[in-house]
Amino acid sequence: MSTQPALMRQAFLLGPRQLELREVPVPEPGPGEVVLRVEVALTCGTDLKTYRRGHHPKIPVPGPFGHEYTGRIARVGPGVQGFREGDAVMGANTGPCYTCTYCQRGLFQHCESLFDDMVVGTYAEYVRIPARVVRTNLFLRPPDLPETVAPLIEPLASALHGLRVLRPWHERVLVVGTGPLGILLAFALEQEGNEVTLVGRNPRRNEVARRIGLRRVLDQVPEDEAFDAVVEATGNPEVWEQSPRWVRKGGRVLLFGGLPADQRVIFAAYALHYEEKHLLGAFHFTPQEVKAAYELLVTHGTRLQPLITGEFPLGQIAEAFRRLDRGEGLKYAIRP
Ligand SMILES: [Zn+2]
Ligand SMILES: [Zn+2]
Structure with a gap:
């Protein structure tokens, strides 16, 4: 197990257009979970909407936000298969339960508990990836895929x-x-x-x-x-x-x-x-489409680089959102 700080910085949304960086404990991985050291989090239209309104049905405000990510696995919880500490990964923000009536019908995008445990708070140094995401919607990042492009797996799946x-x-x-x-x-x-x-x-x-x-x-x-x-x-x-x-x-x-x-x-x-x-x-995505998005990024991902219209360190995330709010740029890469 590598040494890790006990505290990390994470961006919190406090209300409409109010962002603050806070010192919070580094998350611990539970059974089936991993904790990533975030390398890049991408801004997204959903995040911008939440930033403007100061609330979102699935994201508690005040609280951390951000859901498009890539990073390296810092800690692996008990029972995780297929991933090790140090792996570079990319993934979606949700995963289906596979047991509810919608999942049983293959309508994974309507899983009744889809948003109960999801990846949220990627504008941070570390983030916890829930077991249901690790199990289905997390992938190893190929070495030649740019870090700024890898988080596109989530919107591309949509x-x-x-x-x-x-x-x-x-x-x-x-x-x-x-x-x-x-x-x-x-x-x-x-x-x-x-x-x-x-x-x-x-x-x-x-x-x-x-x-x-x-x-x-x-x-x-x-x-x-x-x-x-x-x-x-x-x-x-x-x-x-x-x-x-x-x-x-x-x-x-x-x-x-x-x-x-x-x-x-x-x-x-x-x-x-x-x-x-x-x-x-059309709403959200299923694991089938996350896999297809992964494959499309592996083969053609570098072509999508112009979508990332700028980069900011985590400390300047407020500036990235001010620009998006003014209609400047498409997506910004936030690097902790
Ligand atoms: Zn998104
Ligand atoms: Zn379900």
């Missing part, structure tokens, strides 16, 4: 879940929204052989998408084209309502960008009934 719901097959797909998820969705769609049009209004984000290699990035939806499928990735109710207009008859609309729980949206009955335009939703 994007791949979206694709599994949409089931595109060499089709013309429109993705609306150039946030990190819109870009990851477009990237994954292109990888699977679809003809992708990505649309976003922010020129800098569009430039990032082009640097990643996306072939067709526009600042407006072309009005004279009808797509086989549309992916809504803005989380804007007006774009949700517009989306069916952009698909051909019999096409599918994937409503990917989340809206507040009480938000209402209106769709034309004619489009859904006579034109057979199908509305689909």
Whole structure:
């Protein structure tokens, strides 16, 4: 067992736009768990939302936050298989229980206890990885995968879940929204052989998408084209309502960008009934998609480097969030 300090620094969210670094005890791994020394934590849209609102249904505030991570295993709890102290790893933030009624039906993204024990608090020197994540959704990080890219396994798994719901097959797909998820969705769609049009209004984000290699990035939806499928990735109710207009008859609309729980949206009955335009939703991911995200990162991960628009030491995490809050940058790498 290596020597470790008893205390570490961890970023706490205290309320809307209020961040503080605190000294807290280094976590101890319980049965089946590991504790990582965090190398990189990535900022995420969910974290930004929580930062702005000062609350989140699954993340207690005041409290630590952050859930995209890569690091080295510092301590291994009893009964862990397949991982040793010193291993570089990357993983998702949740894992299914495999026993609830949803898990028994293979609907792991709806596992009843999915968020009961998850990875939270990665803006820290150390973080505990729960047994259910270690068992299913933790992977060894290949030496040639950049540390800043490895944490993308989590958002990429969400994007791949979206694709599994949409089931595109060499089709013309429109993705609306150039946030990190819109870009990851477009990237994954292109990888699977679809003809992708990505649309976003922010020129800098569009430039990032082009640097990643996306072939067709526009600042407006072309009005004279009808797509086989549309992916809504803005989380804007007006774009949700517009989306069916952009698909051909019999096409599918994937409503990917989340809206507040009480938000209402209106769709034309004619489009859904006579034109057979199908509305689909996608939430979170299953272990199958985490594995697929891992494999995609191993083969093509370095291409995604432009998504990481800057790096900050943990001590300057507040600055990273101020920038995100102003709409600057896509994702920042936080290094303890
Ligand atoms: Zn995330
Ligand atoms: Zn379950």
